[in-house]
Amino acid sequence: MDTYIVSARKYRPSTFRSVIGQEALTTTLKNAIAGSKLAHAYLFSGPRGVGKTTCARIFAKTINCLNPTADNEACNACESCVAFNEQRSYNIHELDAASNNSVDDIRSLIDQVRVPPQIGKYKVYIIDEVHMLSQAAFNSFLKTLEEPPAHAIFILATTEKHKIIPTILSRCQVYDFNRIHIGDIVSHLEYVAQEEGVKTEVEALNIIAQKADGGMRDALSIFDQTVSYTGGEITYQAVIENLNVLDYEYYFRLSEAILKGDVVNSLLILNDILNRGFEGQYIVSGISSHFRDLLVCKDPATAELFQVGASIREKYIAMAQQCSNSFLYRAIELSNECDLNYRLSKNKRLLLELTLIKLCQLTAVPDMGNEEKKKTIEPIVPHKNGPQTEPAAPPSRKPAEETAKHQRENNTEQPEEEEPPHTESQPAKELEKRATLKRRNVSMAGMGVSLASISMQKEETVLAKEEVQQNGTNLFTENELITAWKSYAATLKEEVLLKNTMSLYLPRMLSDVLFEVEVNTELNKQYLTDNSLVILSFLRDTLQNGEITMTIRIAEDNAIKKPLTSHEIFEEMVQQNPALQKLSDEFGLELS
Numbered sequence: 001m002d003t004y005i006v007s008a009r010k011y012r013p014s015t016f017r018s019v020i021g022q023e024a025l026t027t028t029l030k031n032a033i034a035g036s037k038l039a040h041a042y043l044f045s046g047p048r049g050v051g052k053t054t055c056a057r058i059f060a061k062t063i064n065c066l067n068p069t070a071d072n073e074a075c076n077a078c079e080s081c082v083a084f085n086e087q088r089s090y091n092i093h094e095l096d097a098a099s100n101n102s103v104d105d106i107r108s109l110i111d112q113v114r115v116p117p118q119i120g121k122y123k124v125y126i127i128d129e130v131h132m133l134s135q136a137a138f139n140s141f142l143k144t145l146e147e148p149p150a151h152a153i154f155i156l157a158t159t160e161k162h163k164i165i166p167t168i169l170s171r172c173q174v175y176d177f178n179r180i181h182i183g184d185i186v187s188h189l190e191y192v193a194q195e196e197g198v199k200t201e202v203e204a205l206n207i208i209a210q211k212a213d214g215g216m217r218d219a220l221s222i223f224d225q226t227v228s229y230t231g232g233e234i235t236y237q238a239v240i241e242n243l244n245v246l247d248y249e250y251y252f253r254l255s256e257a258i259l260k261g262d263v264v265n266s267l268l269i270l271n272d273i274l275n276r277g278f279e280g281q282y283i284v285s286g287i288s289s290h291f292r293d294l295l296v297c298k299d300p301a302t303a304e305l306f307q308v309g310a311s312i313r314e315k316y317i318a319m320a321q322q323c324s325n326s327f328l329y330r331a332i333e334l335s336n337e338c339d340l341n342y343r344l345s346k347n348k349r350l351l352l353e354l355t356l357i358k359l360c361q362l363t364a365v366p367d368m369g370n371e372e373k374k375k376t377i378e379p380i381v382p383h384k385n386g387p388q389t390e391p392a393a394p395p396s397r398k399p400a401e402e403t404a405k406h407q408r409e410n411n412t413e414q415p416e417e418e419e420p421p422h423t424e425s426q427p428a429k430e431l432e433k434r435a436t437l438k439r440r441n442v443s444m445a446g447m448g449v450s451l452a453s454i455s456m457q458k459e460e461t462v463l464a465k466e467e468v469q470q471n472g473t474n475l476f477t478e479n480e481l482i483t484a485w486k487s488y489a490a491t492l493k494e495e496v497l498l499k500n501t502m503s504l505y506l507p508r509m510l511s512d513v514l515f516e517v518e519v520n521t522e523l524n525k526q527y528l529t530d531n532s533l534v535i536l537s538f539l540r541d542t543l544q545n546g547e548i549t550m551t552i553r554i555a556e557d558n559a560i561k562k563p564l565t566s567h568e569i570f571e572e573m574v575q576q577n578p579a580l581q582k583l584s585d586e587f588g589l590e591l592s
């Protein structure tokens, strides 16, 4: 180990062909050289470490090569090429404008421009970070750029193209360098590792490539760092420790909790991650990417494109199978929203936590995978005999998520004796309804094959239409309506928010079939709206009137109060659900 050369230098490409990840651009440059269509000024723009200076050097070497190859690459053997490779060529001048940005710096460069080359045809002036030049330096450079000698070629490189003044920009041929794809970086790192005899895990290289954010120079320097840190073996564990990257494992645990709708656990995992010193923004963008990766892994074809080691890919594929597309779309949307709002948020932690809560609620939406869908739809026919099991609700794609979930639980867990005590006439009615159902089932069975092909959805519509016929247009009083309203509220157990709303605000008849509920807040209105289909279905059934309709209105003196501050909203929510206060206290949440 006599002289250690960093990998970024040791493996710096010496021909256009060996430049990684910029094929379109290097091909264009080669074609320009082949057609002798050289401009006097080029602007290479793009992120750091993607090969701008490297390409500028290869370009300078290639146009001066005395014996270029058939495909217009430098020969790397002639006198000029060797001088270039040994960094003693007089035909290339590099100025780093980040540290040499005065008028004097640019003047001394301009002075050299007049001197023609000794060997080779062109003198190439590379000005790195050209946007850093002072205004005065820019101005004096502009004159040279307007009338350059025939042998002079300028290559300006910048990471910030928008800072280049238009007068300069208009005199340059512009080449935009891309971030290098993760896959390209990984395979180059694999190549370097092989040359250096370093053992690697592909997950580890993948993390390095992600961390380098499309820059090969950074990727190689992280690679070197890790090699010296681990003594020659690049493992996934070593890399995430060295780079302070969050283990995939956390994202898997988090998404498992989210899929189960387990709010408490997901908040605990978040707490754990924050305690390990990870930035909120980093976490939320990690969650976004995690869901995106899951989406990619839903399809075996796209899963192939997912650049990780086989073991991790298997994990992703397995988890992806548990997620419906609609869940993933919404999850990506929610986490992305949080990502966007994060910087501006005054209470970042609360924003993160709210996002997790919302994510947890997603899993309760009935519009899930097919299996879930069946669960919510199936009970309609066989269970049309109990109030909770009355979800003519499936059309409501977005009921308060909680409600839907509990309804499902109720369906499966609660036997009939747990029916609400409110209806004395219930048994009789039930019998009657069962009879109707039996009749209907028989007639359906009678229709045979053709009916079997009708989808579940259609069946629902049929039933909904029948509801009016079946329930009739029985007249009822406001008191009867209120009694039915209250008895529905009494059936609610875990849906505290809806239950409280329904107990607080009673319906008022506006006409024979139309009633109104006047509430105080937008929140209350929301609960009722979200559950209106289930509520109405219950009322229609109980009051034997299929035409009952509900409107929800916010009381006018309250309407003025809007918009509520976050504090007011929170207090309102606590009032209706004291458990929230407990949650807030337990996790030390704060509203700003």
Ligand SMILES: [Zn+2]
Pocket (backbone or CB within 6 Å): 064, 065, 066, 067, 068, 074, 075, 076, 077, 078, 079, 080, 081, 082
């Ligand atoms: Zn040559």
